[in-house]
Amino acid sequence: MDDPSLPQEKSLDRMKRQAGYHAAGMVEDGMVIGLGTGSTTFYAMERLAFLIEEGLRIQGVPTSFQTEMLARELRIPLTTLDTYPELDLAIDGADQVDPSLRLIKGRGAALTREKCVAAAAQHLVIIVDASKCVGALDGPVPLEVIPFALHPVILGIRALGGIPELRSGIRKDGPVITDNGNFILDCSFGSIDEPERLEGILTLMPGVLSCGLFCEFVEKSIVVVGSEDGCRELKHVDLTG
Numbered sequence: 001m002d003d004p005s006l007p008q009e010k011s012l013d014r015m016k017r018q019a020g021y022h023a024a025g026m027v028e029d030g031m032v033i034g035l036g037t038g039s040t041t042f043y044a045m046e047r048l049a050f051l052i053e054e055g056l057r058i059q060g061v062p063t064s065f066q067t068e069m070l071a072r073e074l075r076i077p078l079t080t081l082d083t084y085p086e087l088d089l090a091i092d093g094a095d096q097v098d099p100s101l102r103l104i105k106g107r108g109a110a111l112t113r114e115k116c117v118a119a120a121a122q123h124l125v126i127i128v129d130a131s132k133c134v135g136a137l138d139g140p141v142p143l144e145v146i147p148f149a150l151h152p153v154i155l156g157i158r159a160l161g162g163i164p165e166l167r168s169g170i171r172k173d174g175p176v177i178t179d180n181g182n183f184i185l186d187c188s189f190g191s192i193d194e195p196e197r198l199e200g201i202l203t204l205m206p207g208v209l210s211c212g213l214f215c216e217f218v219e220k221s222i223v224v225v226g227s228e229d230g231c232r233e234l235k236h237v238d239l240t241g
């Protein structure tokens with residue numbers, strides 16, 4: 001039976017649509033933008049496709065094969081970081097957002113390209129439903145790990161007190177293989193007291209391509225939190241006064 005205290009799926013979808021459509025409305029004519037990955041980004045892209053039909057001219061850099069395929073389907077013009085190493089903004093989802101706008105990302109295993117695009121963007125617009133906002137980051141932190149280094153990285157995570165779990169495929173036997181040909185280790189640390197410090201340590205482990213903690217973008221981030229009947233924007237400047 002459904003837990004009545006949790007928002008039902010339809011309601012979650014409404015929240016995601018609110019956030020996605022709001023973010024699409026922040027895109028201006030002529031912009032080159034990063035296109036994140038996931039079900040909330042889907043709504044932003046759906047709205048962008050509509051706006052493009054209405055005359056909006058933009059180009060997008062996709063962060064995954066999934067997003068690239070969807071963009072082609074929706075006729076959103078695509079480009080690359082080779083052509084545009086600097087982007088006007090990036091729109092992406094997140095798995096958890098804390099009150100300082102630090103994130104955990106990577107449920108879709110697209111964290112490496114998502115981090116590249118976030119770093120290249122002047123502004124990062126994170127779109128989430130209200131269930132993603134937490135008091136402290138405590139979800140599993142995905143790491144993209146090159147297969148060669150899997151076992152040393154597992155030992156390293158255990159030495160930090162974490163519990164690493166190799167992500168398995170659904171409708172595929174064996175591990176998930178990322179768009180870059182690597183594995184994903186989901187690492188549980190409980191409540192994360194110092195996310196910046198942990199991100200630094202994890203990122204420096206040999207064989208770790210990237211870490212799903214996103215702490216370095218807070219100053220250029222706007223988090224759009226969708227609710228059933230609208231959304232609110234959270235910005236670093238508002239938090240720091």
Ligand code: 5RP
Pocket residue numbers: 036037038039040041092093094095104105106107108109110111114
């Ligand atoms: C993919 C991601 C996604 O942006 C994140 O998992 C949120 O996805 P969704 O909007 O479907 O909840 O980081 O790697």
